[in-house]
Amino acid sequence: MGAISLDKSFYPILNSDKCQGCELCAKVCPGDGVNFEDLTEITFGYRNDSISSIGYVSSNYIGYARDRKIREGGASGGAITALLTGMLEKGLVEGCIVARMNKEKPWIGEYFIAHTVEDLLDSQDSLYTSIPVNVSFKRICNLPGKYAYVALPCQVQGYRMAAEKIPILKEKIHFVIGLFCGGSLEPYAVNEMLQAKGLNSSDICNFQFRSGKWPGKIRAILKSGEIVNMHYFDYKDGAYNYLIRLYMPKRCQTCIDSSNEFADISFGDVWLRDKDGRYQFSDHSTIVVQTSRGSQVLKEVCESGNLIAREFKNDSIYKVQLKRKGIIAPLRIARLLGKGKQVPVYDRPAPKAGTKERLTERMESFMLWVGQYKFFRYPIMKFVTSIYSYPLIKLSLYIKRKKY
Ligand SMILES: Cc1cc2nc3c(=O)[nH]c(=O)nc-3n(C[C@H](O)[C@H](O)[C@H](O)COP(=O)(O)OP(=O)(O)OC[C@H]3O[C@@H](n4cnc5c(N)ncnc54)[C@H](O)[C@@H]3O)c2cc1C
Numbered sequence: 001m002g003a004i005s006l007d008k009s010f011y012p013i014l015n016s017d018k019c020q021g022c023e024l025c026a027k028v029c030p031g032d033g034v035n036f037e038d039l040t041e042i043t044f045g046y047r048n049d050s051i052s053s054i055g056y057v058s059s060n061y062i063g064y065a066r067d068r069k070i071r072e073g074g075a076s077g078g079a080i081t082a083l084l085t086g087m088l089e090k091g092l093v094e095g096c097i098v099a100r101m102n103k104e105k106p107w108i109g110e111y112f113i114a115h116t117v118e119d120l121l122d123s124q125d126s127l128y129t130s131i132p133v134n135v136s137f138k139r140i141c142n143l144p145g146k147y148a149y150v151a152l153p154c155q156v157q158g159y160r161m162a163a164e165k166i167p168i169l170k171e172k173i174h175f176v177i178g179l180f181c182g183g184s185l186e187p188y189a190v191n192e193m194l195q196a197k198g199l200n201s202s203d204i205c206n207f208q209f210r211s212g213k214w215p216g217k218i219r220a221i222l223k224s225g226e227i228v229n230m231h232y233f234d235y236k237d238g239a240y241n242y243l244i245r246l247y248m249p250k251r252c253q254t255c256i257d258s259s260n261e262f263a264d265i266s267f268g269d270v271w272l273r274d275k276d277g278r279y280q281f282s283d284h285s286t287i288v289v290q291t292s293r294g295s296q297v298l299k300e301v302c303e304s305g306n307l308i309a310r311e312f313k314n315d316s317i318y319k320v321q322l323k324r325k326g327i328i329a330p331l332r333i334a335r336l337l338g339k340g341k342q343v344p345v346y347d348r349p350a351p352k353a354g355t356k357e358r359l360t361e362r363m364e365s366f367m368l369w370v371g372q373y374k375f376f377r378y379p380i381m382k383f384v385t386s387i388y389s390y391p392l393i394k395l396s397l398y399i400k401r402k403k404y
Contacts, residue, residue: 009187010132028161030154031251033345036261042160043262044291055261058295061287062270063302063309071283075126075210076269079285079307080150080177083265085117086301087148093174094145098123099131101208106221107190107201111136113147123150128185128209128240130249134158137169146174152181153257160262175297178260180268180286181252182244182324189247189381192374193230194220196382210235214282215269231385233393236271242384245364246371253368254333254344258325265294268321277401286312286321327353331361 003018004025014025026032041047044056064077070085071078084096095113100123102110109131114120133151137159140147151159156178163170191201197220205223210216218230218239231239260266266288270281287309289295301307330350333343353361371377383389 006132006135010130024162024165028158028165030157030161031344034157034257035347037347039157039160039262042164055257055259056290058289058291060289060312061298061309062281062284062312063287063307064284066305066308070121070124073121073124074283074285075124075216076214076267076285077283078124079287079309080179080267081120081124082307083177083298083301084114084120084148084150086304086306087175087297088115088117088120089306090300090304092146092297092300093148094143095147096120096123097133097136097140097147097149097151097173099127099133099150100125101127101206105201106204106207107194108187113140113143125208126179126210128243129187129190130184134162137162137166140172141166141168143172145172147172148175148177149173150177150179151260151263152179152184153260153262154181154251154255156260156262157257175293176263176265178263178266180259180266180321181255182240182258182321183248183252183255185243185247186249189243192378192381193218193385196378196385197228197230199228215279232387232390236269237397238389238393239385243381245367246377246381248368248371251344253365254329254336256325256329256333256346256348258321259288261290263294264291265289265298271321273401277397277403327351327357328361328364331358332365335361335365 001018001020003015003020005013005015007013037047040056063079065071065074065079065082067078067082067085070081074081084098087093088096095115097111098114098120099109099111102108109127109129111131111133112119112123113136114123133149133155136149149159156176159169159173159176163173190207194201194204199220199222203222204220206221208219208221211219215234215236217235220228220230222228233239259268268286270284270286272280274280287298289298298307298309302309331353333346334350336343370380
C-alpha cells in the first residue's frame with residue numbers, strides 16, 4: 001500500500017494514513033522474534049527442534065570463482081558472483097537481486113537487479129552496512145521471469161515468512177543465496193570513518209569494504225581518483241573486529257543466525273587458521289548447502305566451470321563463525337530478559353556457557369553501550385583505525401597466534 005517508508009538509517013516508518021491495518025508487515029518481520037521450527041517447516045518441509053546453531057547442513061564445500069576477475073573482485077573468492085553468473089548463463093533466472101553502494105551517494109547501499117555479468121561485477125564486495133534489500137519485493141512481483149536473491153540472515157527470514165503469505169513472491173524468487181553474518185554496521189559508520197580521515201562524503205565516488213588483496217581493506221575512492229585507506233591493518237583484524245563492537249545495530253546484537261540457516265545455499269569467508277595462526281584459505285568461500293535446490297544448482301554451476309568447489313568435511317569450518325551469534329548473543333538475550341528489557345523471542349534454548357563467555361558478553365555489551373554515543377565511539381574508532389593502534393593490533397594478533 002506504500003504505507004512503509006525508510007528513514008535515513010533505513011529503519012521503517014509507518015504512514016498510518018495509508019496503512020490498511022492488515023498487519024502483514026508485523027507478521028513477516030523477524031524483528032520481534034523468530035520461530036525456527038516454523039521457518040524450518042516452511043523452508044525444508046518438516047519440523048525438527050534438535051538442530052545445532054549452524055542450522056540444517058546438507059553438505060559443505062570450500063570454493064572460488066574460476067574467472068580471475070570475479071575471484072579477485074569478490075569478498076572471499078567471488079563464489080557468489082560465480083554462482084550467479086552460472087545461473088544467468090544457464091537461463092535458470094532472469095536476473096539477480098544484489099546490492100551495491102549508491103552511485104550518487106556512495107556512503108549508503110542499495111539493492112539493484114543484475115541482468116548481466118557486468119552488472120554482477122558491480123555488486124561484488126561485502127557491504128558491511130544495512131541495505132534494505134527486501135524493498136525489491138514489491139518490484140519483483142511485477143516483473144517477468146524468476147530471480148535469484150542474495151541477502152543477510154534477517155532478510156532471508158523475512159523473505160521466507162513473506163513468501164508464505166504472498167505466493168507470487170515465492171514464485172518470483174526462485175533461489176535464495178545467504179551471506180554468513182557476524183553483524184552489520186549502522187549506515188552512519190561510513191560517514192564517521194570518512195570524517196576521521198578528514199574527508200567529506202561529497203569528496204567520494206565509491207566506498208569499498210573489502211578492497212584489494214584478501215581479506216581486503218576498507219577504502220574510499222575520491223572523485224580525484226585518489227584511493228584512501230580507512231585503516232592500516234587488514235579489514236578483519238584491523239577494522240571489522242573493532243567497528244562491529246561500536247557500530248552494530250541493536251537488532252543485530254540479539255541475532256542468533258550466523259550461517260543464514262534458511263537460504264538454499266550460504267556463503268562465508270574461510271577463517272580457518274593453520275597451527276601458526278595464519279589464514280589457510282585466502283580468496284576462498286565456505287559454501288554451505290541447505291536445500292536440495294541449493295545442491296542441484298551448485299552441481300550444475302560447478303559442471304559448467306564457473307565455480308570451483310570441493311567438499312570439506314571438517315566442521316571446524318563453522319566453529320570459527322559461531323561464537324558471536326551462537327553463544328554471546330543468546331547470553332546477552334538471557335541477561336537483558338532478566339533485566340526486563342524487550343528482546344526478540346526465539347524457540348531455541350541458549351547453549352551452555354562458561355565464565356569466560358559470560359565475561360566476553362559483558363565486555364562486548366559494554367562497548368556496544370559506549371557505541372551508542374558519538375562522543376565516546378568516534379575517538380575510539382579514530383584511534384583503532386589510525387597508525388597509532390598498529391602496534392596494539394600486532395600485539396593482540398601475536399597473542400592470538402600463540403593460542404594456535
Ligand atoms: C554484513 C555482512 C556480514 C558478514 N559477516 C560474515 C561473518 O561473520 N563471517 C563470514 O564468514 N562471512 C561473513 N560475511 C560474508 C562474507 O563477507 C562474504 O560476503 C561471502 O563470503 C561472499 O563472498 P564472495 O566473494 O563469494 O561474494 P562476492 O562475489 O563478493 O558477492 C557478494 C554478494 O553479496 C551481496 N551483498 C554484499 N553486501 C550485502 C549486504 N549488506 N546486504 C545484502 N547483500 C549484500 C552482493 O550484492 C553480492 O551479490 C558477511 C557479509 C556481510 C555483507
